[in-house]
Each structure stands twice: as structure tokens, then as C-alpha cells.
Amino acid sequence: MAPSTTARARWGPIRSLLCLSPLFIAAPWLAYREHRALPEPVVDLINPQTALPQLSEAQMLAHAKYLSEDIGYRTVGTREHALGDAWMFARAEELKAQCDEIVKSVPGRKLECEIWRQEGSGHHRFDIMAKRLYKTYVNLSNIIVRVSDGTKAGKEHAVLVNSHLDSTLPSPGAADDALAVGVMLECIRVLINTPGWEPKHAVIFLFNNAEESLQDGSHLFSTQHPIANTVRAAINLEAAGSTGPTLLFQATSEQMIQAYSRVPRPCGTVVASEVFSSGVMLSDTDFRQFELYLNVTGLDMAVVGNSYLYHMRKDLVENIEPGVAQHMGDNTLALLQFLSSSESPLPSLTAGYARPTTVYFQSFRYFIVYSFDTAKILYSFLFGLSASFSVLTYSPPAPALKQPRGFIGDHLRGSFAVGCAVVGAAVGANVVAFIMAEVLKKPLSWFSDELSCVLLYGPAALAGALVSQLFVPSVRERTVFTSLLLTQSALAWGIQSIGIGSAALFFLSSLPLCLALLLNSLISTGPDVSLWSYAIGQLTPLTTGFQLAFELLNVFVPLTGRMGGEAPAEHIIATIVAVVGSYVLPLLIPFIHRYDRGVLVRSIALVSMATAVSIAVFSARNPFDAMHQKRLFVIHMENITSQEQHLHIAAADSAPGFDALAHDIAERFGVSGVPPTPVIMNDWNADWDTIYPFSTFITPYKMELPLKEEYMDLLDYSFAVSAVNDHIDTAAGTRKLTLKVTHPGIIWTAVAFDANVLEWDLDDSPPDELARHHIKEGSFYGHDTWTVDLLVKLAPEGPADGKIRVDFVGIHEKAMWPGKRAEKHLGGRAMKLFEELDGWLDETTGGTVDATLLGCVGGVAWV
Template identity: 65%
Template sequence: MSNAPRTRWGPVRSLLCLAPLFVLAPYYAYRQHYALPEPITELINPSTSLPQISEAQILAHAKYLSEDIGYRTVGTAEHALGDAWMVAQAEKVRAQCDDAVRAVPGRKLECEVWHQRGSGHHRFDMMGRRLYKTYVDLTNIVVRLSDGTDAGKEHAVLVNSHLDSTLPSPGAADDALPVGVMLECIRVLVGTPTWEPKHAIVFLFNNAEESLQDASQLFSTQHPIAHTYACYISLCPPCALLLTVSCDAAAGTTGPELLFQATSEQMIKAYSKVPRPYGSVIANEIFTSGIILSDTDFRQFELYLNVTGLDMAIVGNSYLYHMRKDLVENIEPGVAQHMAENTLALLHHLTSSESPLPELASAGYSKPQTVFFQYFGMFLVYSFTTAKIMYATSFILALIATRVTYVDPSPALKKGTSFVGEQARGFLVVTGSFVGAAVGANVVAFLMDTVLGRSLSWFSSIFACIFLYGPAALTGALASQLLFGRIREKTAFTSIAVLQTFIAVLTQMFNIGSGGALFLSSAPLVPAMLLNSMLTNPGDDISLWAYALGQISPLVTGTMLSCAVLDVFVPLTGRIGEEAPAEYMIANIVAVNGAYIVPLVIPFVHRFSHRILVRAVILLSMVTGISMAFFAMRSPFDDMHQKRLFVIHMENITSQEQHLHVAAADAAPRFHDLAVSIAKEFSIPGVTSETQVMDDWNSDWDTMYPFSAFLTPYKFDLPLRAEHQDIPLKHDLTISAVNSTVDAAAGTRTFTLIVTHPGIIWTAIAFDAHVIKWGLDDNPPDEHARHHIKEASFYGVDQWSVDLVTKLAPGDETGEVKVNYVGIHEKAMWPGKRAEKEQGGRAMKLFEEMDTWLEKETKGSVDAMFLGCVGGVDVV
């Protein structure tokens, strides 16, 4: 190799040379992340004459449930219609199964159907609060496919989705789409003459997930075949409780189906068999850690049956719809096809002779000890043991390559610097850049949130936050280098390789599989170092070819991870309430992802002079300022990314008053301004809006407890308008105590509390007492405490009760209890009950007027949920 001096390219020419890589690699990763199969419309494959998954059929089911039937909130007439429709579908399956067996004599296939109905109760702790649920006459529809033998039914796989929708949503993606997926899988399996399940499949269409998993609890504790399944697949999207006050819009409408939670080694390996696997150990560890407060029927299956499973859902761009926007028209073509094909492949594997079901049933399941990632179109799966070996080897190779390629400092730099000393300084510089990136992004977050009051300006676009916080993070990373002075380009380059491989080893030693992300990004750095030694002379700049090789993996892997992370966290952080640091969370996500995607920016800036570094910091600071100015003028919400507003028209039974309660759950600015405008338009003239304290004693929002903790509520006095005076108040909610006896000697009172609620759903009561014993569980708090009990019942059920034994306070001879109670008029939910608005009383007249006003006033950027409630206080 020639020892002739090399001509140094300037930063602009060097960047232009690398530009194709920085454009094409992220574009490739973006396309890979959001790639979807072509949707199929035909029910029968014309080449094989066998049934095939048809997205058109899935969407037809989803459309019927979400639009023809509509808003299927538990306890409504629509909920009952959904139940009846599903029963009819199950009976069709049984008939199709009988026809299929007659068509192929001797085929080992049996289809069984149950329409379960039952009552019960369970404790549902959440967000640090105790909550008790009771339910009456709720239903499940269960379909079991098996070979007809007892042995074949012994170890089954459960597949679950739910028929109900949340308050107030038509529920196309959450969860009518998965219902359609399950029905389509049944049709294909039953219609395939050669398919005979070695192990049974139990399809559970549960009917009350959104009311806090009541129906899955009913199935898990009361159904006769609940104990027969060894694993489950939940197709219900993760009801991210930070995303939504009532688990609405927790599913996505674009992008691939994502494996976001797997609880065992065996199920991860089973998932790897599907045709289009998509997921990462990072998502799995985030969801299982509880960092994201989310929940599905997963909880009930694990709690009562201790079985393993998978949570699969479409979560891409999940915030493209809220409440009313959960419609089939907003589901991207290919989404249903992708989920259904993966689900069908899983069922084929789990019912085959290679199934892990017998092992799971006999030996139980082992906690995940597997790393899995999407990498250049491949689904990598390897054990923690293999990971430790690979990462340690990579770390050792990075150390060796660093030492082998090391040369003494040039005369221009400090003489006498040892190898160890220089590398230690390199680690300090690289670490400093990471800290600087976080500081830069957080400074901008502080300015946007606290100083300018323009938080959430990025909310209406998944990638907008990158343009706000990306320049800030890069500015901070480069500015940090001014603190350390010049360091050799090669030293910074090798330090990144050693540091990343070391952190990968360290995290894996603690069995944290997410460390694999650093292994994947650092994997090409050692080959890049070796390539550089072949292409350059000692003391030369690092070859741009080495930069290109070293950046390919971080660019591709980092972009795919960023898409997945932003798909989830942008809507989450936009929905977590005023008290949560939404702006800072997004800022740090952008900073961390940026450092991961372009780690070699630090050695690259040390390629040039100190003056160029200063100019780069100044230029990026200007870009950051321009970006802030642009986003400061930008509205967070538009007609497809709306601000959620929660409105309650409360008729107080005790005081005979009516109030309007308005609240928001978004950490967005200017809600107070909107509340003032609403008060001016709809409240009594001269009365200002009154901010309410949201705590366990604010019973006006108890129908949403404990999610109500995320609300910022206002309370308005309402005028009794002339056009409303002829509409009588409907006080069909009463609280009473029967069979009451006081044991003065024991200091206790025993009674049954009865809640009667004809025409009222989702009733909730709250009271303060020292409960010694009750019919809810065996472990009431051994103290005088606040208790919350919420109800969900089938349409037409109008009473529930709870048995209580309370401790008398000193000097109390009666043991009377003050009970706050509230419920929702079944006919007074807008827009779900728009077709029956005349039966909704005063509330619906107000809601129709207010909805029209909001649409005009906010230009469609607010999506309001309107609930007509009754409530009061009684002493029993």
C-alpha cells in the first residue's frame, strides 16, 4: 500500500458521499416495518380449491359488528345484539362442521358450542388502587374444535377476542377485527378436508373485556372446559391504560401484527413458525415489566389458570382513531390478512404432532430465556446462553481489533498517551455525547412545555417528534465534544465498538434480552475496523467505506426499532394526563434512538478541526431554534388525531340538580381555554367553570374509576332550559339495605346492600367503612377505608347486591353507611345512541347541540364522549 499522503475531503463532500446510505437504509427499514401482505378477497383458493384466509370476509364481520350493530358497550341493547349474532355464527360453525365430516367419512373432527351465562365478582387492582367488580348474567360464546377424543381435548390452545366495545366506540379494530380473524380461521380449518387436530382449539368470544375483563374471568373460573387448555393466544389489543381512560383505541390500524407479549420460551418458539413474524424482545420486556400500564384478558388467564400465552395485536399508528374513529374504513388493507395468516399458522403448529402443548401441560412453562429481533427481513431467535457467548465473543473481538489497529498518536496530538489512557478518554467522550444528546433534547422539552406552553406539538404525526427533538439531541451530542477537546477519530470509532459490545454483554448477564439491540448495531463495527486497516495507512482518516459498513446495521435496525417504539409511545405519551412528563418522555426516546441509529457521528466530527465542530454546533442550534418556532405554531390535534373530551351530564338524585362535567385526559395545552368556552356557551350566565379535585372521593366520575385519575375535570352549573322542562328526570337508581342486624356485643353490623338500576348501566358505588367480611373476597382491608365497587351486567338486568359485615365505630349504634352511587343511562350515550336520541331525555338534547358546537368551534379536532349519568348520596 502506498505511503503517499491522502487528500482529506471536507465535511460536506464526505456527507454527500455517505448520503445515499443514510437515505436508502432507513427507507428500506421503514418499508420492512410497515410491509403488509396483499389482501385476499376470494374465500376459496382457485389453484387448490381449498379455503383460504380472506380479508374481505374478516372485514365484513368487523363491519357488521361495528357499524350495522354499532356501539356494543356492555349492558346496552347493542351488546345483546352482538351476543345473539355471535351465537348464530357459532351455530353456523357447528353446521359447517357436521357437513364437513359427512363429506369426508372418517374425518376426525368435532365442533362443540357453548353459550355460557353466569354471574360473579373479582378484585381488579390497578394504578395502586383497589377496585372490586361484580357482574350479573354476562355471557361467553365458546367453540371447540377437536378430533373428538378425550385425549385430543386434554391439552388445548385457547384463542381469545372480545365482542364488546368500549365507552364509546364502535370497536372495529378493538375488537371486532380479531373476532373476524377467529371466525375466518375456523372456516378455513373446518373447510380443509385433510386437517385433523391432534390437540383441540378453544375459540373464546368473550363478551365483557372492556368492563375490566369480566367475561374472561367468568370463563376462567366457571366454564367446565377452562382447565383443559395449556396455552392461549390473545388477539385483543393491549388496552394501554395510559393511552386511554377506558381502553378505547388501543389497537392499531396500520402496520404489521406485533407480538408484544410472550410469557414463555415455548410460545416464542411457536410464534417463530408463523409466515410473517414481527416483534422484538424489547417490546416483550417493556410490556411484561409494567413500564407501560396496559392490560388485556391475559391477566385473567394467568391469574386463575396459570397458563402461558401470546398477546398479538396491530398497534401501528394506534392513535389514528379515538373513540368514534375506530371504524373499518380506517383499517389499512393487509392488516387483517397479516394477523389472520399468522394466527392460522400458529394454530396449525400448536395442533400438530410437533406441538409444545403436552410439554406445557405436563412440565409447565419456563419463563422466556430467548432473544428475538426483526433483522434485515429475518426473525432472529436464539437463547440467552447463545446470546452470552456471542456477545462476549464480540466484546473480545472488539478489544483485539482495537489493540491491533492502534497506532501511536500523531505529533499533532498529545505525546506519551498510553493505549489504555487514550481508550478511557474515548469512552468518556462517547458517554459524554450520549448525555449531551439527552440534555439537548430535554432542554428543548422544557422550553416547549414550560416556557412556551406548546407541549404535544408533535402529536398528530408519528415521526414529527424526530424533527423537533432530533436536531436538539444532535446539537447536545456535538456540543459535549467541545468540553473534551480533540480526540483521535479512530479512538472514538473503536471506543464505540468496545463500549456497545460491553454493555450488550453486561445487560445479557442480567438476563435482559434487550441488550441484543446493541449487539446487532455493533456487529459490523469490528469488520469495519479491519476493513479500514486494509484500506488506509496508519494515521490516515478512517475510510468512508468503513463508516458505510459500520452504519448499515444501526441505520436499519435502529429505524425499525424506532418505528415500533414511536408507534406505541407517541400515542401513549399524548394520553397520559397533565401530570405525566409526556414531553420529556418523547424527548428522551428521540435522543436515545438517535444515539443508537447514528453512533458514528462522534468519530466523524473528530475527523475535522475544532473550528468545524464549533460551526456545526452553531448551525444545528439555529436549526433547533427554527424547528421549535415551527412546532410552536403547530396544533397538536387535527380531524384524524383528535383531542379526547369526556362529558358527563349529571342528574343528582339527592339534590335534584343537574351539572355538566367536562374533562380531558391528554397532556395537551389549552384545555382550560376550551373549558372556559364551553362554560360560556352552555353554563348559567355569569358562572365560571370550576376546577374539580380528582381523587377517590370525587364520585361524579366513578363510572370510569380508576382511570378517572388521569382526568382533569371541570364542573359547570347547567340552566334548566325551557325546551327541557317538559322532560322528566329519570331517577331509576336506588340503594337500599335489607336483612340488617346490629350485634352490639361484637360491635358489628350485618346487611345486604342492594343496587336497583332499571335502564341504568355501569353502576358504581363508593363508601367509607371498616369491612370485616363481605361477599367479594376473603381479604377486605383491615381498616376503615374507601371502597369502590363497579358493576357490569347483561342488557335488561337491573339489580345486584353485596353482603357486608362492617365494624361499628366507637359510639355508633346503627352502623349506617353513607354511599355515593352513579350510573349511565343506557339510552343517553352520544353518539352511540344517536338513533334513539328521543329516549335519552335532557342529556341527549344537550349532547346533540354540544357536539355540533364543538365540531364547528374546534374544526373537528376534538372527539367528545358524552354520557348521561344519574347519581346521588344515600345513607343505608
């Protein structure tokens, strides 16, 4: 009679869920509020209560606005890039003068400010997206400010803090990275004006002038500046978004992680660091150069919220959320104050870069740090405790249930149920992804809101998890509960054993499960699991899981709009929702086994209906709007070899409508009656080499342009590729030459050629085979020549003179829309077309498209 009495006393699923509902509402809400928490912006330069200098967000944003709007698009090689360089050097001189005046007015103050405007040329290999690429640059510049106590000992060990002054091709770069420039300028002002502050160790502020041209400025500093060898640690400040706190997404030593633990508002986890370092992000920062060439440890931090505006026209100060600059500034200042103090770990970091063995994460303003060794002890203890407790409290099922007797057999069924749920969730979400992408042809329907994909794929994942339980043999609720505990604690121990700090996620979810079962043994004498145990067991997965979901979706949802049409964006997001959902709701499976099979079937029917409704709603949505725009790449190509003009249009997403838009553009701006031609994107498509290798992501069309009278104002292009110092050694079967590229008025030049290069003066040996080589250039405004020395093996089947076909292309410095709108009359035929096309796009698409419009010049040379 006891089982039936218990069954009658047990609450039904609806009543139980209503009882637990406050937890399911409050925990995600608190996690979201914590995820978005920002400090109150400060306006005053001086604290009115203490009369001490303080970081002012208003001042940081004023600097950012001047760079991004008064100067504008600071693409490497443009006049605006040079104006940004001059503005920054003027600010550095002002700060040095202020510093010198302070030292004069306070006798004995140990403070010295030094400034440099570094100029230099160089080259480096830059592999990204599984592509081999070489960079060369001429007369680029950096602005460096060093603040120290003026002594030799005080300059021996320095911390470097870095931001970049330039912006990328289609963006004014307010958040990326003028915001960080403003933060660094404010940090200098506050530090030197703080009475009594005397740095034990120097702080080097690097305002590098060429990050967007693939980290040329940071390479220049790291390889050529005389004080670079004093750097012991680097702090890199970046932005891939405009809202939310600054995320620590790379930390490369225990000492620097400990330093970060002292900031007022920590935001970062070992999970973010390991995800980024895995390479799945397809992104990089100047931090790479500091690791490679200075061999230093450090911290890489960036604003990542609302990355829809990343590298877009709307990366403006007005779109930076209040408090963002304050958060980055407060944390950066705290780091610099500690690292320049007598407590600083800088002298101990002379050994350089080493992969950290530290677990760290923040939870509700607390920053928790412990070593991998401590993690192994904690996780193995928890696994041992969980296994011991499960064995000691195990009671065999009644013989009438016809279940296998014995702890192992029973829990194998429980683990099977848990595993099936995870797989089922992934399958359910991906089935809906297939329907949206392939059947309904409505991919990216969730794109305009980072969290909306949860509404589409959440019900599907839940349905899949529940359906999977139909294939699970009968198993008791408590057995599934303890199986879940054993599985997660074993995963925490096992994953940590192979040196992956993200195992902390399973530790954080299994710890409350263990506590919940301990509590259950005290308050429940029957086979049931108390609802209190469910509440305790779900608390950490809900809070930690939702914070993880917010961080992942914040990054990956906008990223899918630039991953390329061939990328399985729909399945990537569906899988993230399913996997994170399985982590957030681990107790769903024991809960469903609390009841009979009829409850399971009715639950499946209910969530299946919710899935159908979600599909219907999302299939009617437009992926893009005015603040979440589609990226369109447009090149007006003038081939100076063939004298042809073409318009190239490309998208970098799988959203529907691009084909129709390309045809509409061809009909409106191309040759009448000639449709656009789809083009295969590969390493031999030289028309897109100005953005190589990111061109791998795009889906391009090529269309004929009518030779309108107003487009016939030929410009004087002296863009040429030639061979000098040319010598053929017939005995050795080699040819030695200098490849010379002359490009007045053309920037971001690129050359590509096929050759078996034996030697060159680039900083990495070429592959010992016939291969396709890509070399890209980024130089200071007005510098129009660069060279590469080559020793090439003559091909037996090639021409006797060893001639090499070189595809070359670059961007006309005056023909970038809207960056050069103010001087559009100097941009020739391309700008005339761009002005008309941009207006037409805005009107036709309702402002849902952000187009990168580049006037390019290219051709072919046999050298």
C-alpha cells in the same frame, strides 16, 4: 510529514457525508418499508388455483362491519351488547352445522365442533395504574367454539384463541376488537373446510363478551367454564390501532416463541415484550386473566399503528388499512395449524406460565430466535474479541499531542466522549421540550404525526450531542471508535447477564462495529478510520434503530394524547427521540473527532439554526386535526340525592386551548355568567367513578346547568344503594351487612366508600385498615341488581349505628352519544343537550375534537 500528508488526503466533512448519504437514505427507507409491509388483501373465499379454502380479508371485514356499524356501539350492558351476543351465537351455530355436514359427507373424518353460550356471574380484583379496584359482574356471557378430532385424547391439551365482542364507551370498535372476531371466524371456516385437516390437539375459540369492562368475560371463562382446564396456551388478538402489521408484544414461553417463528409474516421483538411487561404502557389485555387464572403461557398480539383512533368514534372499518386483517389472519391461522398438529408443544406446557429466557426479533422478514444462554456466550465472546482486538491494534498517541499514554487512559477519554454525547443529546432535546411546553406554551405540536417529533427534537438532540464534545479533552477518532465498540459490546454482555433480552440491541449495533474495525485494519495503515468502516458500522444501527423508532413512536406519540395534562408528555417524547437517535447514529461522535475543533463549532452553529427553525415551525402548528383528534370527556350528571344537574368537562392531554374551550362551553350551555369550576381529580371525586381509575388522567371542570323547560322531563330512576341482612355485633365491634345496588336502566355502576373492611365475598382480602374502596359493575342487558357481603369494623369516632357513606354513580343506558343516537328520544334531558353540544363542538373546533358524551346518574347513600 506523514500526519500532514494524511490530513491533506482526507476528505472534508461535507464530501464524506455526501459519500455516505446513500446509506443514510436507503437504510431508513428500507426499514420503514419493512415496518409498514402488509400482505395483499384476499377477496375470494376459495383459492381459484388450488380450489382450497383461504382466508378472505373481505369476509373478515364484513363481519367487523356488521358488528361495528349495523349493530353499533356494543358497550357492556346495552341492548347492542345483547344483539352482538345473539349475532355471534348464530354464527357459531352456523359453523357447527357446516362442520357436522362436512363430517357426514366425509366418512371417517376426525373432526368435531362444539359450541357453548356460557352465562355466569363473578367478581375479581383488577389493579391498574397503581389503583386498587374490584370488579363484579352479573349474567355475562361468552361464546365458545371448540374444534377437535372428537376424541378424549384430542381434547386433553388445547390452544385457546381469544377476541372480544364488546366495544368501549365511545367507540364502535371496528378494529378493537371486531376485526379479531372476523379473523377467528374465518380461521374456523378455513380449518373445518380444509380437506384432510384433523387436529391432533383441540382449538378453543373464545369470543368473550366483556373485555372493555375490565376483562370480565375472560375472567368468567377462565374461572368457570368446564373446558378451561384443558387450555395449555393462549393466543390473544387485540387492536390499539388500525394500520400496519399485527405486533407480537407479549410472548411468555420459549415454545410459543418457537411456534410464532413459523408464521408467514412475523412482527415482534423481545424489546416490545419487555417494554410492555415493564408497566410503562399503562395498558392491559385479556391475556392477564389467562395468566392469572389458567396459569398458561401464550402470545399477545395487536394492531398498533395509527392508534389515534383507539377507543374513538372513527374506529370504523373504512379506516382499517388494507392488508391489516390479512396479516393478522395469516399469522393466526399458521399458529393454529401448527399448535393443533402432531408437532405441537402443547403437551409439554402443562407446567404453566413461566418467564421466557429467549431472545427474538425480526429483521427484514427473518425471525431470529436464540436462548439467553446462547446470548450470554455470543455477547461475552464479542466483548472479549472486541477488547482483544482493541488492545492488539492500539498505538499510543504522539507525545506532541499531550494525551495520556496507555490503552486504558486513552479509552477512558473515548468512553467519556461517547457518554457525554448521549447525555448531551437527552439534555438538548429536553431543553427544547421545556421551551415548547413552559415558555411558548405549545406542547404536543407534533401530535398529529408519529414521526414529526423527530424533526422537532432530532436537531436539538444532535446539537446537544455536539455541544457536549466541547467539554471533552482532545481524543483521537480511532480511539472514540474503539471506545464505542467496547462500550456497546460491554453493555450487551452486562445487560444480558442480568436477564434482559433487550441487550440484543447493543449486540446488533456492536457486531458491525467490530467488523468495521477489522476491515479498517486491513485497508488502512494510518490512524484514520476508513469511510467504508463507517458505512459498515452504521448499517445495523440505522436499520434496527429506525425500526425501533417507528415502533416506539407509533405507540407513544398517540398515547401522549391520553396520558393526562400533568404527564410530562413533551419530555417523554423528547427523551425517546434523543435516546433512539443516539442508538441510530453511534458513529457521529468518532466522525466529529475526525476533524479539528473548528468543524465541531461550525457544526454546532448549523444544527442550532436548524433547531431554532424547527421550534418556530412547530410552535405554529395545531396539535389536532380531523383524523388526529383531541379526546374530550363530557358527563351530564343528575344527582338524585340533591336533585342537582351539572355538566362535567375534562381533557386528558396537556395541549393548549382546553381552558378556553371549557369556558366557551360554560358560556354557551351553562348558567349565564357562571364560569366553570376547576375540580381536583382524586379518589374521592365520585362524579367520574364510571371511568375510574382512568379518571386519574383527566383535568376536569364542573359547571352549572340551567334548568331549561325541555330538560325537566324527569325520568323514573330507581337507582338505589341499601343495606340488607344488617347486623351489628357490639361486643366484637363489627357490623355485617349485604350492600345491595339496584340499578334498572343504569349500566356500569360504581360505588365508593371509606371503611375498615375485615371480610367480604370478593376474591381478594381487603386491606386491614380504614381505606377507600372502589367497586365497579358490568352486567348483561336487563340485569339490574348486584350485591357485596361485608364485615366492617366499627369506627370508634363514627356513628353508633355504623352507617357508611356510599357514593354511587352509573350511566343511563339510553343516554350515550353518539352510540344511542338512533333512540335519542329515550335518553331524556342528557341526550337533548348532547345532540346540541356535539354539533356545536364539531362546528367550533373544525372536527378536531372527539367527545365521549355520557348521561350519568348518581348520588349519596348512608347505609
